[in-house]
Amino acid sequence: MTTPYPKYHLAEYPHQFRLRYPNKPMLRYHDKVSGRWVKLSGEQVADRCLAAAKGFAWLQLQPGEKVSIYSPNTVEGIAAELGLFMMRGVSVPLYATSTPEQVQFVIEDAQVATMFVGGQFQYNNAYEVQQRSEVLRQLIIIDPEVVLAPGDTTSMYYDEFIRRGDAVAYENKANVTASQALASDLAVIIYTSGTSGRSKGVLLHHSNFIEQMYAHQLKYPFMSPRDTSMCFLPLNHILEKAWCYLCLSMGCCVAVLSDPKKILEALPEVRPTMMSNVPRFWEKVYAGVQQKIDQSPSPIRSIMRHAIRIGERYFFDYVNEGKRPPLWLTALFKLYDHTLFMKVKQAIGIQRGKFFPTAGAALSVEIYRFMRSIGVPICLGYGLSESTATVSSCPLVGFDPTSVGTIMPTLQVRIDPETSEILIKGPSVMQGYYNNEEANAEAFTEDGYFRTGDAGRLEGDVLYFTERIKDLFKTANGKYIAPQMLEGMLTLDPIVEQVAIIGDGYKFVSALIYPNWELLRREAEARGVDMTQSDEALAVDHEVHRLMTTHIEQALSTVAQYEKVKRFVLLTEPFSLERGELTNTLKIRRKVINEHFAEAIASLYAE
Structure with missing residues (x-):
């Protein structure tokens, strides 16, 4: 029985680009020199993937060997991962914002010897890890503007990696290995950022991706080669990774944005019809x-x-x-x-969005x-x-x-x-x-x-x-509280930028709130509050608290009395990814926040 959509292995994608979409744009990227978005046809993308596979053949990569990609989103990163799949290797992606400690944990846990690094930030961190790790041996640098550390004799730039593999023998090796790739091969180990506990490596096989792509093709058959998707979430996030490969499997063009902070500038230029998002x-x-x-x-x-x-x-x-x-x-x-x-x-x-x-x-x-x-x-x-x-x-x-x-x-x-x-x-x-x-x-x-x-x-x-389930907590009065629900209701109000609901084991619910200070100052001034005060002074100002109480009461008007925020602290700095208060997907880490703000929380429950 034939299926309406063929189930392609990820190692087959480059061949399918060449076969089905040789002249159609499949990837776009923003060129820093010209300042313009450059299109790559299916043939060109296939060539780049094959070149990466040949580079891995030169490195004598063995099936099942793990390679890390520690970089912002780049065309080179996508080509390297597809080339890796052609050589039956395993991708271990990392967030571009990962710290040396996070990098070292993944490298040593997964036993990664080769790592692609994006820019200077990633290279500096990876080189630091390499100096103290017996596992990490080879860094391959995507950005040609990266300055090597004094004494670094082992790292190479991506272009050199491609040049080293430019030989007929390596091309034959890449094509033969790609044809031997199995659905049962391990494809990716994605380390969860987690809101608590140690990071866990999720084992995803090619069969997982094949079946997920097929399920989406059945459910959303309207996706077509006429579509363009904006890729700006980190490609090591499973949502963006799976979505990117789904788009490519259906012939859609994927516009790759390296700097997610520039998304609002990029959207009017690309005008995507589709985009996965949070x-x-x-x-x-x-x-x-x-x-x-x-x-x-x-x-x-x-x-x-x-x-x-x-x-x-x-x-x-x-x-x-x-x-x-x-x-x-x-x-x-x-x-x-x-x-x-x-x-x-x-x-x-997003006027073309569908x-x-x-x-x-x-x-x-x-x-x-x-x-x-x-x-x-x-x-x-x-x-x-x-x-x-x-x-x-x-x-x-x-x-x-x-x-x-x-x-x-x-x-x-x-x-x-x-x-x-x-x-x-x-x-x-x-x-x-x-x-x-x-x-x-x-x-x-x-x-x-x-x-x-x-x-x-x-x-x-x-x-x-x-x-x-782990977020649910019970107050000292035995009432169950769903903090995410309350946080979602509060952040609907533009004056609330970030909020962490507190109350586990306490008599009532309270909150740590980082407000939109520009908006808060504007409203406070309208109420006659002295605007010469610093944010720190305003954060404890009685009239400012009355103003915020109004917003909180309105936002939580539909919840039960025991779920309402009784007290709150206004923060002058937002929760931070660097301090470990947020996961890489910007969810709050309650345990870390409880530790970092222990004094402020204690003040909320002082008699």
Whole structure:
């Protein structure tokens, strides 16, 4: 029986680029010299992947040997990883922001001898690790502007790595090895950033990727070679990695952005039709749009509010329900869609958008409904590194915005009746963690279901996410609190940049809040607060606290009394990735925050 979509091994991708899309742009990158976006055809991308595979053949890489990529997103990084797969090697990607200590842990745990490094920051850290590690032997530097450390005689630049492999014998070796690649080969070890405990290496085989790509092709067949996707999340994040390979498998062009901080500059230039993303991006877009509306003259503000109500009614009352909207509603929506909504989308650079999968954390229903109401097709999903990304995802229409979508076609999902934990099983789920038998013993049920650590419920094939089980805590009064839910409600207010809910074992709920100081100062000045004070002084100012209390009460107006924030501390510095208070996916590490802010927390509960 033939399948509607062929199941290609990742080692076959370069050959398929050459065969199916020789002249079509498959990758784009921003050239620093010209300042322009450069396109690479399928033939050119295939050549780059083969060149990398030949370089690995020169290095005498053996099947199953592990190679790390420690770099911002680059075309060279993608080509190197696909070339590595052609040689049946194993990719061990690292966040570009990883510290030397994090790098050393991964290198020694996975026994990585060869590492690709991006720029000066990554090279300096990797070289430091190499000096004290007996494992790491070879650094290959992607950025030609990197300055080598005095005495470094072993590192080489990427161009030299490619030149060394430029021989017929190495090309034959690469092509033969690629044809021998098996679905059972290990593809990637992704080290989870984790909100607590030691980082764990998730073992993902090629079969996991093959089946996940196939499941997405079945669920989202509208993806086509006419599409362009913006790749700006880190490529070692499973969401971006799996999404990038899905796009390439369906002939979509992938625009690779090396500096994620420049995403708002890049979007209007690339104008992608698709982009995988995390909720934080859409939260900032939402806050920006709301601020623009609030600052508009009264007539414009009224028109915008009316337009959003029309969009919400049009989409959620009719289109999403599979009903035909009345002609007057359709006409009014199209008017707004081609004027006000189009201006909003053009300002961001997403006016051509047709599919924006979003996952990695909870997204508030309010933001979700707003985006769909103005015609931004974000689709929420849920997944983990351990499931090769997607477990469930929403269709473009016919979804419940309070859910995280329908289960992927190749997965089995059930809910533990005692703990409400989401349990998953299927071909995209990992076989286990690397070198961690203790974690493996805890990770699976007796009948082979993976324990996600997340609580949820299942209605038919629609999944609802509740909370990270480990994040749930109980107050001293015995009441269970879901901190993520409260944090999500609070960050809907533009005045709250970051927040950590506190209350585990305490009599009431409190919060550490890093506000939008520019907005806070503006509102405080309107209330007559002395603006000559420093942020530190304002953070303890009585009137400022009254102002913030108003915002907190409004944000949490619908929760139970025991869930409301009774006290809070205003922070003058945000939670930091460098200090370990945030994971690489920008989730807060509660244990670290509790330690770093122990004094502030104690003050909240002082009698």
